[in-house]
Amino acid sequence: MTNPIVAIVGRPNVGKSTLFNQLxxxxxxxxxxxxxxxxxxxxxxxLWLDTKMTLIDTGGIDTETQDELMTQMRQQxxxxxxxxxxxxxxxxGKEGITPADQEVANILRKAQKPIVLGVNKVxxxxxxxxxxxxxxxxxxxxxxISASHKRGLGDLLDAVVQHLPNTSDETEEDETIKIAVMxxPNVGKSxxxxxxxGEERVIVSNIPGTTRDAIxxxxxxxxQKYVIIDTAGIRRRSRISEDLERYSxxxxxxxxxxxxxxxxxxxxxxxxxxxxTKIAGLIHEEGKGIILVMNxxxxxxxxxxxxxxxxxxxxxxxxxxxxxxxxxxxxxxGQRMGSLIDxxxxxxxxxxxxxxxxxxxDCIMDAVTFSEPPTDKGRRLKIYYGTxxxxxxxxxxxxxxxxxxMHYSYLRYLENHFRKSxxxxxxxxxxxxxxxxx
Numbered sequence: 001m002t003n004p005i006v007a008i009v010g011r012p013n014v015g016k017s018t019l020f021n022q023l024x025x026x027x028x029x030x031x032x033x034x035x036x037x038x039x040x041x042x043x044x045x046x047l048w049l050d051t052k053m054t055l056i057d058t059g060g061i062d063t064e065t066q067d068e069l070m071t072q073m074r075q076q077x078x079x080x081x082x083x084x085x086x087x088x089x090x091x092x093g094k095e096g097i098t099p100a101d102q103e104v105a106n107i108l109r110k111a112q113k114p115i116v117l118g119v120n121k122v123x124x125x126x127x128x129x130x131x132x133x134x135x136x137x138x139x140x141x142x143x144x145i146s147a148s149h150k151r152g153l154g155d156l157l158d159a160v161v162q163h164l165p166n167t168s169d170e171t172e173e174d175e176t177i178k179i180a181v182m183x184x185p186n187v188g189k190s191x192x193x194x195x196x197x198g199e200e201r202v203i204v205s206n207i208p209g210t211t212r213d214a215i216x217x218x219x220x221x222x223x224q225k226y227v228i229i230d231t232a233g234i235r236r237r238s239r240i241s242e243d244l245e246r247y248s249x250x251x252x253x254x255x256x257x258x259x260x261x262x263x264x265x266x267x268x269x270x271x272x273x274x275x276x277t278k279i280a281g282l283i284h285e286e287g288k289g290i291i292l293v294m295n296x297x298x299x300x301x302x303x304x305x306x307x308x309x310x311x312x313x314x315x316x317x318x319x320x321x322x323x324x325x326x327x328x329x330x331x332x333x334g335q336r337m338g339s340l341i342d343x344x345x346x347x348x349x350x351x352x353x354x355x356x357x358x359x360x361x362d363c364i365m366d367a368v369t370f371s372e373p374p375t376d377k378g379r380r381l382k383i384y385y386g387t388x389x390x391x392x393x394x395x396x397x398x399x400x401x402x403x404x405x406m407h408y409s410y411l412r413y414l415e416n417h418f419r420k421s422x423x424x425x426x427x428x429x430x431x432x433x434x435x436x437x438x
Contacts, residue, residue: 003045003052003053003054003257004053004054004085004086004164004165005053005054005056005083005084005085005086005254006053006054006055006056006084006085006086006087006088006160006164007055007056007058007081007083007084007086007087007088008020008055008056008057008058008088008090009058009081009087009088009089009090009104009108010089010090010091010101010104011091011098011100011101011103011104013092014090014091014092014120014121015090015092015120015121015147015148016057016058016090017057018120018147018148019088019090019118019120019145019147019153020044020055020057022147022150022153023046023055023153023157024044024045024046024055025046043055043056043057043253048157048158048160048161049157049158049161051161051164053160053164054253056083056084081107081108081111081113082111083254084113085113085114085163085164085165086113086114086115086116086160086163086164087108087111087113087114087115087116088115088116088118088156088160089104089105089108089115089116089117089118089139090118090120091117091118091119091120091134091137091142092119092120092121093119093120093121093122093127093130093131093134093144094121094130096130096133097133097134097136097137101137102137105137105138105139108139109138109139114163115139115140116140116143116156116159116160116163117134117137117139117140117141117142117143118142118143118145118152118156119131119134119142119143119144119145120145120146120147121146121147121148122144122145122146122151122152123146123148123149123151127144128144130144131143131144143155143156143159175225176218176225176226176227177224177225177226177227177260177261177344177345177348178226178227178229178258178259178260178261179226179227179228179229179259179260179261179262179263179344180229180255180256180258180259180261180262180263180288181193181228181229181262181263181265182255182256182262182263182264182265182279182283183263183264183265183266183276183279184273184275184276184279186267187265187266187267187295187296188265188267188295188296188331188332189265191295191331191332192263192265192293192295192329192331192337192340193217193228194331195331195334195337196219196228196337196340196341197217197219197228216228216229221341224345226341226344229255229258229259253282253286256282256283256286256288257286259288260288260289260348260351260392261288261289261290261291261344261347261348261351261426262283262288262289262290262291263291263293263340263344264276264279264280264283264290264291264292264293264324265293265295266292266293266294266295267295267296268294268295268296268297268299268300268310268328269296269299269300271313271317272313272314272317272318276317276318277317277318280292280318280320280321280324281320283321284320284321284428287392287393287427287428287430288351288392288393288428289347289348289350289351289393289426289427290321290324290347290426290427291324291325291326291327291340291343291344291347291426292314292318292321292324292325292326292327293326293327293329293340294310294314294326294327294328294329295329295330295331296330296331296332297328297329297330297335297336298330298332298333298335299330307328310328311326314326323419323424323425323426323427323428323429324426325343325346325347325425325426327339327340327343343426346425346426347425347426347427350394350423350424350425350426350427351391351392351393351394351426351427352391352392353391353394353422353423353424353427354388354391354394355388355394355422357385357386357387357388360386360387360388360396361385361386363417363418363421363422364383364385364386364398364414366417366421367413367414367417368383370417371413373405373406373410374405374406374407374409374410375405376404376405379401379402379405380405381400381401381402381405381406381407381410382400382401383398383399383400384399384400384401384436385398385399386398386399389432393427393428393429393430394424394427394429394430395429395430395431395432396418396429396430396431396432397431397432397433397434398414398431398432398433398434399434399435399436400433400434400435400436401435401436402435403433403434403435406433411431411433414431415429415431
């Protein structure tokens with residue numbers, strides 16, 4: 001399941017970025033007293049009382065300005081509001097209610113989302129009286145906080161958590177393979193979805209997704225349940241391309257986190273672009289299974305070596321996901337579409353693959369025998385044993401004598417050895433290195 005999204009909004013210069021940095025525990029957003037410093041949404045994950053959430057920091061909403069930059073920031077905030085499950089509305093306690101606060105409150109009421117009102121810059125108990133004025137906004141009970149002094153943040157997050165949906169009930173999801181169809185515009189994502197759902201053996205029903213930009217479509221094929229997460233329009237072209245392009249990362253991240261296997265659709269008639277690389281990078285970082293789907297293969301002039309040449313270019317352009325299998329299809333003609341679901345099933349089985357501890361340690365011993373671990377200042381790395389701790393993706397804990405001796409290049413060697421021994425095609429592998437104590 002994806003983390004619920006919580007958007008921090010308000011007029012400029014009320015302390016939204018300071019609050020964001022405090023809640024995520026590190027300085028990510030730029031903080032400045034000049035309005036307009038936060039120009040696009042910045043997002044990060046945080047945890048409160050065992051509840052995970054994704055926070056979005058937005059630029060200030062200024063409804064009066066004609067400045068193009070501030071107008072774009074308003075559009076950014078509008079999209080964040082539309083996507084969020086809960087909204088934190090921040091106001092300045094020292095300044096009191098302003099006309100701009102009233103305008104923002106009117107915008108948020110129309111969104112019909114749960115709103116938590118935080119009155120910032122209440123730095124001491126004797127300043128609590130500043131809070132009562134904000135009841136007049138008609139948003140709900142104001143909560144006094146001081147983002148810079150970390151005062152009242154627990155009460156604020158408690159109120160947020162009360163509004164978040166309960167994601168603990170995932171009874172049927174364990175049996176269902178969730179497929180996200182990713183890619184930039186005009187690569188044929190919708191055609192692929194329609195082709196997969198249009199087969200006579202498939203039972204289809206439509207259920208609206210949690211966000212407006214995605215629709216979950218359940219279907220069944222050969223007795224296996226699937227859900228296709230359609231992300232059509234993930235990167236919309238616009239004159240304000242920079243603004244909407246940045247936000248598409250949020251949409252992509254939401255779809256990726258909900259899926260088990262991502263179909264990374266690339267237009268075979270074009271070279272791999274930076275946008276393709278970014279989306280593939282998100283899939284890799286989130287630890288999801290991935291299949292490179294080269295669509296429009298019917299438009300390519302081919303000889304006996306065309307596919308191999310194209311695969312070599314893919315490996316070169318997307319070197320960080322060399323483990324990803326590729327398939328060359330045509331959604332228009334149906335070429336190889338029948339093999340796509342079979343490949344999804346295979347990648348899913350690799351994502352959920354479990355290795356017995358004894359077999360795993362035999363594999364580690366073979367790897368160490370073939371290539372000795374690195375040394376540093378006369379000390380050699382020793383891997384005592386390993387164990388698999390989770391799936392989706394397969395994650396292994398390695399217990400060593402000194403975790404500082406484990407070099408990235410040796411972890412990469414172990415990953416390659418694991419893949420050679422067990423396959424694990426289409427799924428990332430995660431290693432956690434721990435120092436064994438006496």
